[in-house]
Amino acid sequence: MVLERPGELVIRDQDMPVCGDGEMLVKVRACNICRTDLKCATMGQRDLVYPRVLGHEIAGEIIARGKNVNGYPVGQRVSIHPGISCGVCDYCKSGQDNLCDQIKIMGFNFDGGFQEVIKIDKQAIKSKIVNLIRNDDLAYEEISFIEPLACCVNIQDRLQLNRKAALVIIGGGRLGLLNLFVAKAEGIQNVILIEANEERRNRGKALGFDAVFSGDEPDLLDQLKQCSNGHGVDGVIPCCPGPEAFDLALEILRKQGTLGYFSGLSRNEDFQLDINRIHYKEITVVGSYGCSVKHSQKAKTLLESRKIDVRPLISHRVKLEELERGMDYIRNSDGYSTIVVMK
């Protein structure tokens, strides 16, 4: 499924890639659709070169292996980490390969998961982008959550909250729930959801949030204080695209609290952010961008051990040729995830 230019997704036949020495072929079995894919498909993105196959949340199966590729058996189920880094710069050497200046990202700089077969070359194998899945009970749909889960592991690593902390997540969609699961796997006692939609609040409560709010409560700050043992909110992760969530985060954080900023905000020229609150309240803002190989491996382990169960988040499955319909589900925030599934 090729993006010829923003707004134009077309299905094309391609020759089967040839598996050379030191290379592998992976058959894509599931690729989760991300809001970034929707944004790229409709508006383009600064790093995109056309024509391009989007998709960076990939689960698949090794179907061919060239000479000198060891430890990757044919038939093995894998998840693909989407970034190929240089391996030699300071960031790469310290395990922060997502920050590598030379990084090439699948679905942006080269073709991604909305196609049937992906060739993994020598540099990609060296970068350890192919993660072997050790739990045979995990379905490909579940494996396709490893990438977004790894992005949540990254932002929570950056937040450095202790177990007694109160963490507020704004937005109860896919990433809000994945952040909940990571926080609970880390043992954080108090994870609170702010979400305008009632159905999502109820779902969030059922899936493990300790308290849920709509955000409209006149005494919201008092209530948040009450459910955090009187000391206030230590960390906030906005998991929705509107800049209003960033503003709300600065409002509800306690003094010296930390705001985790991990997915870009949509532009709103009219919106005025009162940034002085960072100064008055001594707030720390930490950013994170994507995930490193190390974060992907941690996310994989959390799924393999079933410490995290993403099955309640699987709501829509589409075929490759139905990608546009899948994108519509994301656009309309319909369900908690939409996954392209291939036989």
Ligand SMILES: [Zn+2]
């Ligand atoms: Zn994504």
Ligand SMILES: [Zn+2]
């Ligand atoms: Zn590097």
